[in-house]
Amino acid sequence: MPDSTWFFDRRFRLAGTALALATLLAMSGCSDLGVKPWERDQLADPDMQLTVSGVDAGLDDHIYFSKEASSGGRGFGGGGCGCN
Amino acid sequence: MQLTNSKKNGKPVGRALAAATCALLGVQATDALAKDKPGEWDVETALLVYSEADDRVQAVEPVISATRNYDGDRKLNLKLIADTLTGASPSGATPSDVPQTFTQPSGNGSYDVTAGDAPLDDSFKDTRVALSTSWTAPLDRDYTYSVGAYGSREYDYLSTAVNGSLSRYLNNKNTTLTGGLSLGFDLVDPVGGAPTGLSRMPLKANKTGTQFDQEFADTRETDDTKTLVDALFGVTQVINRRTLMQFNYGVSYSSGYLTDPYKILSVIDDASGANFGGNLIGSDSNPVYLYENRPDTRIKHTLYWQTKYMLENGDVMDGSYRFMVDDWGITSHTVDLKYRWNMDKSYLEPHFRYYLQSEADFYKRYLTATEYNGGTPTLSDASADYRLGDLTGLTFGAKWGYHLDEDHELAIRAEYMIQTNDGDQGFGKLASQDLYPDTSAMWLQLSYSF
Amino acid sequence: MTTICVSAQDNPAKHPLPRITGKQRSWQGRFEAMASPCEILLDGIGRTDAEQLLFHAARETWRLERKFSRYVSGNPIDRINHSNGEPVTVDDELALMLDYAAQCYELSDGRFDITSGVLRRAWRFDGSDRLPEKDKTDALLNLVGWGNLNWQHPQLTLPEGMEIDFGGIGKEYAVDRVLLDLKRLLPEGSSVLVNFGGDLACSGPRTDDKAWIVGMENHRKLTDSSETLSLRGGALATSGDSHRYLLRDGVRYSHILDPRTGWPVPDAPHSVTVAAATCTLAGMLATFAMLQGANAEHFLKEQDVLFRVQRSWIQHSRV
Numbered sequence: 010m011p012d013s014t015w016f017f018d019r020r021f022r023l024a025g026t027a028l029a030l031a032t033l034l035a036m037s038g039c040s041d042l043g044v045k046p047w048e049r050d051q052l053a054d055p056d057m058q059l060t061v062s063g064v065d066a067g068l069d070d071h072i073y074f075s076k077e078a079s080s081g082g083r084g085f086g087g088g089g090c091g092c093n
Numbered sequence: 094m095q096l097t098n099s100k101k102n103g104k105p106v107g108r109a110l111a112a113a114t115c116a117l118l119g120v121q122a123t124d125a126l127a128k129d130k131p132g133e134w135d136v137e138t139a140l141l142v143y144s145e146a147d148d149r150v151q152a153v154e155p156v157i158s159a160t161r162n163y164d165g166d167r168k169l170n171l172k173l174i175a176d177t178l179t180g181a182s183p184s185g186a187t188p189s190d191v192p193q194t195f196t197q198p199s200g201n202g203s204y205d206v207t208a209g210d211a212p213l214d215d216s217f218k219d220t221r222v223a224l225s226t227s228w229t230a231p232l233d234r235d236y237t238y239s240v241g242a243y244g245s246r247e248y249d250y251l252s253t254a255v256n257g258s259l260s261r262y263l264n265n266k267n268t269t270l271t272g273g274l275s276l277g278f279d280l281v282d283p284v285g286g287a288p289t290g291l292s293r294m295p296l297k298a299n300k301t302g303t304q305f306d307q308e309f310a311d312t313r314e315t316d317d318t319k320t321l322v323d324a325l326f327g328v329t330q331v332i333n334r335r336t337l338m339q340f341n342y343g344v345s346y347s348s349g350y351l352t353d354p355y356k357i358l359s360v361i362d363d364a365s366g367a368n369f370g371g372n373l374i375g376s377d378s379n380p381v382y383l384y385e386n387r388p389d390t391r392i393k394h395t396l397y398w399q400t401k402y403m404l405e406n407g408d409v410m411d412g413s414y415r416f417m418v419d420d421w422g423i424t425s426h427t428v429d430l431k432y433r434w435n436m437d438k439s440y441l442e443p444h445f446r447y448y449l450q451s452e453a454d455f456y457k458r459y460l461t462a463t464e465y466n467g468g469t470p471t472l473s474d475a476s477a478d479y480r481l482g483d484l485t486g487l488t489f490g491a492k493w494g495y496h497l498d499e500d501h502e503l504a505i506r507a508e509y510m511i512q513t514n515d516g517d518q519g520f521g522k523l524a525s526q527d528l529y530p531d532t533s534a535m536w537l538q539l540s541y542s543f
Numbered sequence: 544m545t546t547i548c549v550s551a552q553d554n555p556a557k558h559p560l561p562r563i564t565g566k567q568r569s570w571q572g573r574f575e576a577m578a579s580p581c582e583i584l585l586d587g588i589g590r591t592d593a594e595q596l597l598f599h600a601a602r603e604t605w606r607l608e609r610k611f612s613r614y615v616s617g618n619p620i621d622r623i624n625h626s627n628g629e630p631v632t633v634d635d636e637l638a639l640m641l642d643y644a645a646q647c648y649e650l651s652d653g654r655f656d657i658t659s660g661v662l663r664r665a666w667r668f669d670g671s672d673r674l675p676e677k678d679k680t681d682a683l684l685n686l687v688g689w690g691n692l693n694w695q696h697p698q699l700t701l702p703e704g705m706e707i708d709f710g711g712i713g714k715e716y717a718v719d720r721v722l723l724d725l726k727r728l729l730p731e732g733s734s735v736l737v738n739f740g741g742d743l744a745c746s747g748p749r750t751d752d753k754a755w756i757v758g759m760e761n762h763r764k765l766t767d768s769s770e771t772l773s774l775r776g777g778a779l780a781t782s783g784d785s786h787r788y789l790l791r792d793g794v795r796y797s798h799i800l801d802p803r804t805g806w807p808v809p810d811a812p813h814s815v816t817v818a819a820a821t822c823t824l825a826g827m828l829a830t831f832a833m834l835q836g837a838n839a840e841h842f843l844k845e846q847d848v849l850f851r852v853q854r855s856w857i858q859h860s861r862v
Contacts (some may be wrong), residue, residue, distance in 0.1 A: 043267025050109035056409045079425040082397035082415040091250030107846030113646040114824040
């Protein structure tokens with residue numbers, strides 16, 4: 010059974026603050042940041058995709074999932090297996 | 094004065110011009126590449142070979158991923174992966190100054206471990222096949238949705254999942270907000286049946302076959318299931334012409350049979366005397382090993398931040414940081430860095446990854462006789478799986494890719510990972526054993542896209 | 544043959560009225576604009592719809608012609624060219640065009656410059672051998688240079704004496720704009736091709752998945768179309784000097800001027816035809832290629848587009 014006081018765990022409060030900060034940072038400057046539509050030439054480059062190779066990412070994610078206790082972060086796409 | 098000006102910042106002028114023209118005409122920017130043209134399949138195939146040191150896990154994994162683009166930015170993706178695994182991994186038991194014998198998961202045999210060697214669960218062969226599919230399409234100018242499904246089968250495990258997400262564009266597509274949900278259902282069907290958590294592993298020595306079979310049957314549970322619910326919220330933001338960032342927050346809830354049915358814990362004698370620090374000997378004159386047990390729920394929170402930056406010369410830097418915290422007491426940090434060095438027809442991309450993890454609350458390298466308490470353990474959960482302990486992982490790798498033309502690419506990638514663990518060093522005779530050997534692995538991937 | 548009625552208000556340049564011919568589900572509409580014969584080919588629709596679409600096409604083309612022409616007094620371009628250094632506020636459509644011109648100037652390293660129109664005062668490309676004096680062209684160079692004006696949305700400030708001219712973009716832009724309008728009005732299952740004097744774009748293949756057959760002008764035969772191209776989508780634009788050049792001592796001077804020198808680009812091809820997703824893009828790539836002179840083919844090969852470059856009797860193509 011998980012510890013019922015985990016909400017007050019220092020790590021969770023730290024995580025909560027980090028999340029709030031990240032959201033604030035992300036939302037506050039959003040309207041000022043960015044480029045005009047015709048300035049997207051470099052951003053449209055395939056090397057600038059957030060995940061350049063889905064296959065590479067999938068293979069590595071599966072390796073790390075079976076060797077560590079963490080997984081995910083980037084998005085969905087993976088699935089379960091008996092390896093962890 | 095330049096005579097030829099076909100590239101600016103290392104990229105063909107035509108692409109920038111195409112983007113500018115789309116802005117002028119107010120149309121959706123169509124990708125200037127031949128890839129992503131509607132009506133064609135873009136296929137990526139790869140073969141991965143994975144090998145761990147010391148006769149541990151070896152795997153070969155072929156993958157094929159095909160994407161078909163339809164008019165109006167809609168696309169369908171199908172991915173098929175097969176992996177064949179051979180080799181062994183640490184069972185969780187501790188090495189000893191005497192030889193040890195363990196029962197195979199099926200209950201049909203045993204395997205021996207030499208004194209001083211790390212106990213690795215018996216060699217197994219496993220083949221897994223996984224199929225995943227996803228469909229992405231715009232709802233209107235501002236929204237895009239995606240739905241997907243996943244299924245995988247190996248001899249002792251069935252996994253299924255469905256997922257869906259919705260993205261909203263803001264600020265001229267400079268900001269994208271995404272929300273996603275994934276629901277998964279796994280069926281665990283271990284060889285020999287799932288053992289009862291923290292029950293004693295029956296050993297064949299010093300008893301009749303019937304007695305052993307009875308003991309084995311008594312320590313079984315019925316097949317078990319696992320349900321998973323994952324939610325993801327993300328913001329992708331264009332910072333400037335050269336910089337893109339993504340921030341994701343994910344929460345994951347899993348419940349059901351979360352224990353590893355093949356992992357055990359050694360019980361170490363903590364009574365003063367000749368056997369202090371050695372394996373506890375039970376009433377059947379055999380050492381005591383317990384099957385592990387993990388809680389039946391787990392909640393994980395993940396924060397992820399990624400930045401992509403393109404330099405003046407066309408090279409691209411990619412960096413990400415992931416923070417994870419869960420109610421099993423594990424905290425982890427992952428830093429991943431890549432640098433893509435673009436050359437005329439090819440690229441070289443070195444890669445570095447650093448991983449740090451703190452141990453789970455119920456992680457115990459071994460149990461003491463006191464904790465074993467003669468068969469009614471004082472703990473409800475315990476696991477000696479090194480993957481739940483204090484862990485540091487370093488990965489170094491590089492990928493080299495060659496563009497045969499706009500549609501075809503050949504690539505080769507090599508990675509080397511070394512994991513070091515730490516924790517309780519034991520006592521008495523146990524303290525002289527190496528309880529935390531390093532794990533090192535290397536993988537090589539050959540890919541071809543067309 | 545039917546003539547389409549367009550009011551005088553929508554036809555300020557007093558062009559002849561548009562005419563439509565054809566039968567059953569295939570129609571050809573014709574009218575004049577931008578000193579070119581304009582053609583709208585429609586496939587898979589009935590007569591009434593065809594007449595409607597031709598009407599829209601002619602009206603929109605004449606609107607753009609009037610807006611972007613240098614010769615219409617009182618229109619935005621005229622007001623800008625006679626602003627005497629005062630800032631002029633422009634509307635959204637003109638703003639987008641100016642942004643585009645700025646991008647093209649930057650991407651071509653200054654070779655494409657919409658302020659270079661004043662150089663026409665020194666150059667008359669009538670096929671003769673009369674080249675202007677260097678001091679005359681140098682003097683005009685003082686009035687050329689995108690970098691000299693101030694474009695800050697929504698205001699454009701042009702120094703006195705300078706002029707802007709959208710001749711290099713206007714026709715191709717009109718093709719795309721008219722095509723986008725017609726695509727919206729087209730019933731399901733029908734297709735259209737817009738052709739303004741050789742700069743053309745289509746909405747897709749004809750009905751029954753057939754290709755449009757387009758005639759390509761060979762520069763030697765000024766009136767004949769001896770070569771044809773099959774088009775199933777996208778656009779085609781040609782930058783050429785078949786009718787405008789100077790010939791002296793065996794050297795052909797194309798009408799493509801380099802705004803940095805005031806003189807024609809040396810070794811410019813006779814014509815460049817490019818196929819691309821839109822007419823504006825095809826036209827700009829063709830123009831960029833012409834501006835590269837001897838390196839036109841190399842430039843186009845790097846951009847990975849289909850093209851045809853003609854230099855006197857030698858023809859380089861990647862089709």
